Amino acid sequence: MRFELTPLGTGAALPARGRSPSAQVVNANEDLYLIDCGEGTQERLRMAGFNFQRIGHLFISHLHGDHYLGVMGLISTMHLLGRDRELHIHAPQELKAIIDIQLQASGTWLRYPLRFHPTRAESGALVWSDAHVQVTALALKHRLPTTGFLFRQQPAPRTLRKETVHLIPHFRRSAIKAGEDLVCYDGTVVPNADLTLDPPLPLSYAYCSDTAYNPDLVPHLNGVDVLYHEATFTEHLAPRARETMHSTARQAATIARDAGVGQLLLGHFSSRYKDVAQLLEEAVTIFPDTLTAEEGRTYNIGRPIVQNS
Amino acid sequence: MRFELTPLGTGAALPARGRSPSAQVVNANEDLYLIDCGEGTQERLRMAGFNFQRIGHLFISHLHGDHYLGVMGLISTMHLLGRDRELHIHAPQELKAIIDIQLQASGTWLRYPLRFHPTRAESGALVWSDAHVQVTALALKHRLPTTGFLFRQQPAPRTLRKETVHLIPHFRRSAIKAGEDLVCYDGTVVPNADLTLDPPLPLSYAYCSDTAYNPDLVPHLNGVDVLYHEATFTEHLAPRARETMHSTARQAATIARDAGVGQLLLGHFSSRYKDVAQLLEEAVTIFPDTLTAEEGRTYNIGRPIVQNS
Numbered sequence: 217m218r219f220e221l222t223p224l225g226t227g228a229a230l231p232a233r234g235r236s237p238s239a240q241v242v243n244a245n246e247d248l249y250l251i252d253c254g255e256g257t258q259e260r261l262r263m264a265g266f267n268f269q270r271i272g273h274l275f276i277s278h279l280h281g282d283h284y285l286g287v288m289g290l291i292s293t294m295h296l297l298g299r300d301r302e303l304h305i306h307a308p309q310e311l312k313a314i315i316d317i318q319l320q321a322s323g324t325w326l327r328y329p330l331r332f333h334p335t336r337a338e339s340g341a342l343v344w345s346d347a348h349v350q351v352t353a354l355a356l357k358h359r360l361p362t363t364g365f366l367f368r369q370q371p372a373p374r375t376l377r378k379e380t381v382h383l384i385p386h387f388r389r390s391a392i393k394a395g396e397d398l399v400c401y402d403g404t405v406v407p408n409a410d411l412t413l414d415p416p417l418p419l420s421y422a423y424c425s426d427t428a429y430n431p432d433l434v435p436h437l438n439g440v441d442v443l444y445h446e447a448t449f450t451e452h453l454a455p456r457a458r459e460t461m462h463s464t465a466r467q468a469a470t471i472a473r474d475a476g477v478g479q480l481l482l483g484h485f486s487s488r489y490k491d492v493a494q495l496l497e498e499a500v501t502i503f504p505d506t507l508t509a510e511e512g513r514t515y516n517i518g519r520p521i522v523q524n525s
Numbered sequence: 526m527r528f529e530l531t532p533l534g535t536g537a538a539l540p541a542r543g544r545s546p547s548a549q550v551v552n553a554n555e556d557l558y559l560i561d562c563g564e565g566t567q568e569r570l571r572m573a574g575f576n577f578q579r580i581g582h583l584f585i586s587h588l589h590g591d592h593y594l595g596v597m598g599l600i601s602t603m604h605l606l607g608r609d610r611e612l613h614i615h616a617p618q619e620l621k622a623i624i625d626i627q628l629q630a631s632g633t634w635l636r637y638p639l640r641f642h643p644t645r646a647e648s649g650a651l652v653w654s655d656a657h658v659q660v661t662a663l664a665l666k667h668r669l670p671t672t673g674f675l676f677r678q679q680p681a682p683r684t685l686r687k688e689t690v691h692l693i694p695h696f697r698r699s700a701i702k703a704g705e706d707l708v709c710y711d712g713t714v715v716p717n718a719d720l721t722l723d724p725p726l727p728l729s730y731a732y733c734s735d736t737a738y739n740p741d742l743v744p745h746l747n748g749v750d751v752l753y754h755e756a757t758f759t760e761h762l763a764p765r766a767r768e769t770m771h772s773t774a775r776q777a778a779t780i781a782r783d784a785g786v787g788q789l790l791l792g793h794f795s796s797r798y799k800d801v802a803q804l805l806e807e808a809v810t811i812f813p814d815t816l817t818a819e820e821g822r823t824y825n826i827g828r829p830i831v832q833n834s
Contacts, residue, residue, distance in 0.1 A: 230605045231567065231598075255598040256565040258540065279630040281601045285594075289540075289564040292590045296539045310630040317626060321588040321619040323669055360632055 217348075218245055219369055219419050219517045221442065223483060223509040224260040225252075228448050228462075229282045232487035236260055236511060237282035238425060240444070241271075242367055243514075244348035250290075251275045251365055251423050257286035258293050264512050268294055269301060273344060275351070276307035276335075277425060278362035284311065288318050295326050302329040306343050306351075308361055309334040337363045339436045345370075354436055356427035358461045364424040366436065374412035384411065419518040422477075425484045428458065429467035437475035442517050444509065445471060446484035447495050453486075465495040469502035479521055483509040496523075526657075527554055528678055528728050528826045530751065532792060532818040533569040534561075537757050537771075538591045541796035545569055545820060546591035547734060549753070550580075551676055552823075553657035559599075560584045560674055560732050566595035567602050573821050577603055578610060582653060584660070585616035585644075586734060587671035593620065597627050604635050611638040615652050615660075617670055618643040646672045648745045654679075663745055665736035667770045673733040675745065683721035693720060728827040731786075734793045737767065738776035746784035751826050753818065754780060755793035756804050762795075774804040778811035788830055792818040805832075 220243040227235030237254025241261070248271045250257070261268060268290070276284050284307070294303065305311065312332045319326065335343060341353040343363075347370060354364030373393035376384065383406065384392055392398060398406040422437050425446040437443055448462035457464050463471075465482060472480035480503055485492050492508045499506040507523045515521050529552040536544030546563025550570070557580040559566070570577060577599070585593050593616070603612065614620065621641045628635065644652060650662040652672075656679060663673030682702035685693065692715065693701055701707060707715040731746050734755035746752055757771035766773050772780075774791060781789035789812055794801050801817045808815040816832045824830050 229601075231571075231602060255595065256568060259565060262540075279627075281598055281627075281631060285598050285601075286564065289590055289594050292538075292594075293540060308630075310626075314623075314626055314630060317619075317623055318588075318590075321617075321623060322590060 217369060217372060217416075218243055219421070220514050221421055221444070221517055222264060222266075222514045223444070223481070223511055224257060224264060225254050226483040226485055226509050226511055227282070228484050228486045229280060230487045231255075231282075233490060235485065235487070237285070238277075238484060239286065240423070241266060242349075242421060244367070244369065246270065247272055247346075247348055249273045249275065249349070249351075249367070252277055252283045252425070253286040253290060254282045255285040255289075258290045260512070261290075268297060269299055271303070272301070273304045273306065275343070275365050276305065276311060277356070277364065277423070278358060278360045279308055279310060279314075280360065280426070283426075287311070288315065291315065291326070291330070292322075292324065294328065295324065299328045302331055304331045304333060304344070306333045306335050308363075335363045337361045339433070354422065354424060354433055355430075356424060356433075357430045358426045358428065362426060364422065364427065364433075366420065366422045366440065368420045369418035371418050372415035374408070374415050376412055377410070380406075380411050421517050424471075426462060428461040429463050429470070431471070431474065433471060434474045437471065437477060439476055439478075441478040442481060442515065442521070443472050443475070443477040443479070444481045444483055447482040447499065448484050448486045450489075450494055450498050465498040466502055469499035469506055472506065473503040478505070480506040481509045481515070481521075482506060526678060526681060526725075527552055528730075529823050530730055530753070530826055531573060531575075531823045532753070532790070532820055533566060533573060534563050535792040535794055535818050535820055536591070537793050537795045538589060539796045540564075540591075542799060544794065544796070546594070547586075547793060548595065549732070550575060551658075551730065553676070553678065555579065556581055556655075556657055558582045558584065558658070558660075558676070561586055561592045561734070562595040562599060563591045564594040564598075567599045569821070570599075577606060578608055580612070581610070582613045582615065584652070584674050585614065585620060586665070586673065586732070587667060587669045588617055588619060588623075589669065589735070592735075596620070597624065600624065600635070600639070601631075601633065603637065604633065608637045611640055613640045613642060613653070615642045615644050617672075644672045646670045648742065663731065663733060663742055664739075665733060665742075666739045667735045667737065671735060673731065673736065673742075675729065675731045675749065677729045678727035680727050681724035683717070683724050685721055686719070689715075689720050730826050733780075735771055737770040738772050738779070740780070740783065742780060743784045746780065746786060748785055748787075750787040751790060751824065751830070752781050752784070752786040752788070753790045753792055756791040756808065757793050757795045759798075759803055759807050774807040775811055778808035778815055781815065782812040787814070789815040790818045790824070790830075791815060
């Protein structure tokens with residue numbers, strides 16, 4: 217089961233330093249889920265080689281421009297490319313009117329269905345569930361209502377044990393994989409534990425951007441495999457972080473440590489940092505398994521990630 | 526008097542082939558006028574080295590996404606950079622609501638005044654006039670109300686003749702430059718023609734994108750120094766051009782020839798053309814002084830332009 221993350225933008229509100237605004241792709245079994253969509257995201261998707269039509273869902277955290285201004289262009293390009301598959305948008309309610317007014321102004325009747333699902337910034341609220349993933353909301357603390365997203369793989373079916381698989385008639389196999397015991401013709405019961413192995417644990421990925429330091433997130437992030445957390449500033453600018461409702465690298469690492477996550481990916485770097493090494497240095501003193509996200513790199517969730525540079 | 530054009534995007538609606546959506550900069554005496562502003566224009570402005578705060582005016586031809594989706598990002602970046610100079614936007618009326626709803630959704634109170642001027646797609650209508658340029662509208666024929674823009678330098682003052690400049694008291698010089706005769710203390714009248722030379726003729730630049738073949742434009746384009754005209758298709762796809770209300774390269778060249786313009790710059794190339802040489806070849810058979818616009822190249826209006834490649 218493929219479960220990968222590709223950050224496409226690690227910059228903050230002011231574009232600079234060659235960093236792009238927020239956007240990232242979760243690939244779950246070749247179905248693509250786009251989280252945030254700053255200006256120019258369609259170009260970055262193309263550069264990274266993603267097939268637009270594989271994107272079934274857009275999740276928008278909040279309505280600051282660096283997180284959503286690429287939505288209209290992407291919707292429009294999907295239309296021009298002849299898409300017929302429906303597209304789901306999970307976003308603050310106001311985005312619907314913003315999209316509608318622009319479709320109307322350009323006289324566009326989309327060729328494909330656009331399904332809009334308003335989000336609630338309430339930790340644990342179900343956002344979406346399908347065969348590959350379950351997505352729940354994380355209540356972030358920012359100047360606008362802002363939702364983080366927790367992606368969890370759906371539990372895989374149990375694996376049949378090689379040594380006993382010959383006992384199970386074909387028509388019973390999915391029931392056994394789902395956890396049932398095997399009842400033989402003579403009434404003998406073979407317990408499921410003798411027939412199957414535990415499946416791999418479902419992996420999880422959490423996206424927390426933009427947010428002030430918010431310890432209320434900790435129980436919801438408990439044990440996630442990879443946490444992407446914004447780190448707009450260093451501690452040196454903690455007052456500025458408080459004022460703008462962003463986090464410092466140290467605060468991001470504190471959340472990661474307290475939630476006992478697998479690895480921490482930092483992003484949403486202020487344009488004032490030419491080199492993000494200082495943000496990384498600050499974080500690793502609190503939570504050693506921290507990396508700075510790299511644009512266009514694909515991370516395999518569940519395998520240990522190593523910093524490239 | 527500097528009068529330059531820098532196209533930043535020569536692509537059509539579907540982004541591809543490394544071409545960017547429509548946007549170009551007119552530099553008149555170091556004041557910058559931005560015509561159209563597709564997604565990612567702010568990035569291209571930065572790459573081309575333009576100072577955002579020198580941009581006083583945005584002119585938007587119509588509300589197809591490839592001509593305006595970069596407006597919100599640019600407005601927002603100007604705000605984050607601390608702009609206080611007012612910004613004028615000349616565009617179809619509907620753009621105002623599109624901007625307002627997004628400023629409201631993001632809770633942004635701009636630090637600088639935004640002056641919105643609705644355009645009328647009526648050839649000859651005055652759009653803007655200041656110390657450097659006069660801008661008038663060109664009624665284009667497209668699927669939405671679409672306005673082209675004709676930029677004309679303001680007439681320069683007359684030039685004082687070196688051989689008679691000593692006759693003119695300093696306090697009279699601007700009046701003489703404005704065309705008045707010189708009346709001496711003894712009542713003698715020196716006619717202006719003995720004191721001044723004709724100034725250089727004001728240069729002109731016309732932007733026609735997007736538009737179907739529209740011969741009604743010809744009298745309005747009569748003698749302009751440089752005409753940028755869309756050439757989305759070759760003649761081979763003339764039916765598609767008619768249907769989508771775009772022009773072929775041949776049609777663009779016909780307008781240029783009939784209006785007797787100085788030079789023709791082709792742009793707005795369909796993504797189906799990997800190489801735009803075939804569009805150029807088609808146009809030069811009708812109007813030899815044709816070039817294909819290059820993104821990021823600066824053209825000095827009034828000096829003959831040579832094709833680079």
